[in-house]
Structures are given as C-alpha cells and as structure tokens.
Amino acid sequence: TKKAFIFDLDGVIVDTAKYHFLAWKKLAGTIGIDFTEHQNEQLKGVSRVKSLEKILVWGNKSISDAEFTRLMAFKNDDYLTYIDKMDEEEILPDVTKTLDFLRGKKQYIALGSASKNARMILEKVNILEKFDVIVDGNDVTKGKPDPEVFLKAAEHLNVPPEHCIVFEDAVAGIQAANNARMISIGIGDKNTLHEADYVFSDFTEMDDDFLNELINR
Numbered sequence: 671t672k673k674a675f676i677f678d679l680d681g682v683i684v685d686t687a688k689y690h691f692l693a694w695k696k697l698a699g700t701i702g703i704d705f706t707e708h709q710n711e712q713l714k715g716v717s718r719v720k721s722l723e724k725i726l727v728w729g730n731k732s733i734s735d736a737e738f739t740r741l742m743a744f745k746n747d748d749y750l751t752y753i754d755k756m757d758e759e760e761i762l763p764d765v766t767k768t769l770d771f772l773r774g775k776k777q778y779i780a781l782g783s784a785s786k787n788a789r790m791i792l793e794k795v796n797i798l799e800k801f802d803v804i805v806d807g808n809d810v811t812k813g814k815p816d817p818e819v820f821l822k823a824a825e826h827l828n829v830p831p832e833h834c835i836v837f838e839d840a841v842a843g844i845q846a847a848n849n850a851r852m853i854s855i856g857i858g859d860k861n862t863l864h865e866a867d868y869v870f871s872d873f874t875e876m877d878d879d880f881l882n883e884l885i886n887r
C-alpha cells in the first residue's frame with residue numbers, strides 16, 4: 671500500500687526562516703520592539719497572525735485592529751521581496767533527491783505548511799509539480815500543533831494517518847504530526863525536536879534504507 675510523505679515547507683524544503691526573521695525584525699523595529707533570533711525560533715510553524723500577536727506580547731504593546739492589519743501587510747510585503755529573489759539553488763541539500771526517490775517508489779508526496787505563501791515559494795524554486803497535494807495556511811482554521819493541516823493532506827490522498835510520515839523542523843509541527851498519530855521525523859536539532867519519532871540534522875543524513883523501511887513497514 672502507498673504511504674503519504676508529508677513535508678513542511680519553511681525550514682524543511684527551503685530555509686525561509688531567515689527571511690521571516692528579517693521581515694519580523696524590521697516590522698518590530700518600526701514599532702519600537704526588539705526582536706531576537708531566539709524569539710524567531712519560537713515563531714517556527716506558527717501562523718502569521720499568531721506570530722504578530724506573540725511579538726506584541728513580548729514587546730508589551732497593544733494596538734488597534736486596523737493597525738494590526740496594516741502591520742501584517744507590511745511584514746508580508748517585505749517578506750515577499752526576499753521570496754521574489756528565490757530560485758532552485760535555495761532548495762535545502764538532498765531534498766530534491768529525497769522527493770525523487772519517493773516518487774520513484776510510487777509514494778504519495780504532500781505539503782503541509784502553515785504558510786499562505788507556500789504555492790508561490792514552491793513555484794519559485796520550481797518543485798510545485800512534485801507534490802500530489804498541497805495543504806497550506808489558506809486551507810486550515812487551526813494552526814500547528816493542531817493536526818488539521820496534516821489530517822487534511824491525508825484525507826485528500828485517502829491515506830490513513832498511520833500510513834503518513836511527516837517531515838518537520840518546528841516543535842509545533844512535530845506535535846501536530848504526533849497529534850495526528852502520524853510518524854514524525856524532525857529535521858534539525860535532536861534536543862529541540864526530542865518529541866519526534868526520529869530526528870536528522872538534514873536530508874543528507876537520511877539514507878535510502880531508512881526511507882525504504884518507512885515505505886515497507
């Protein structure tokens with residue numbers, strides 16, 4: 671039977687966290703809030719709205735709804751100036767190799783991302799057509815660690831959650847996969863992602879035997 675391999679986007683396929691950081695830092699600066707890399711870490715996997723809410727709490731600021739909407743647009747416009755310059759070179763090491771290996775084994779490939787810019791980014795780096803289904807920030811009402819994004823992908827493919835494997839770089843994303851009762855594979859730091867079933871620092875560390883085992887289990 672076919673398994674579904676569900677990939678997060680930011681931090682798994684491409685390193686857009688650095689662009690999110692620059693855009694949030696600039697925005698925070700305009701309203702007199704300091705923003706650190708450590709705080710950026712806590713925004714991984716978190717939606718745009720939730721991210722701004724957190725930054726305002728950290729900066730101890732309250733603003734009107736109209737101002738909130740304006741700041742959201744400001745951040746995204748700035749973020750998109752970085753996205754606009756992206757190309758295939760920015761795909762993280764061995765991601766394409768892994769996608770092609772799984773496709774060669776006739777497995778399903780899905781995207782499960784909190785980002786509303788997901789399709790545009792996949793188009794930019796020219797791998798959109800490798801995905802059987804895309805579920806992103808436009809399709810969900812509940813963010814990670816809620817399992818909605820991954821369960822929707824599984825549903826579209828008609829694959830039961832226990833036959834789904836999720837690749838995630840965010841703690842909230844690993845929790846979402848675990849909450850969906852899927853196999854969770856952390857991409858990043860072992861200590862940060864200790865709740866995952868497996869952790870690899872990146873896809874170059876994952877060999878074909880491991881992927882074959884996931885396919886055949």
Ligand code: BG6
Pocket residue numbers: 679680690713714715716717718721746783784785786787788807840
């Ligand atoms: C997640 C990122 O993938 O998408 C978060 O890890 C980001 O940092 C979220 O806030 C929403 O992204 P976007 O592109 O809709 O602002």
Ligand code: MG
Pocket residue numbers: 678679680681682714715838839840843
């Ligand atoms: Mg991510």
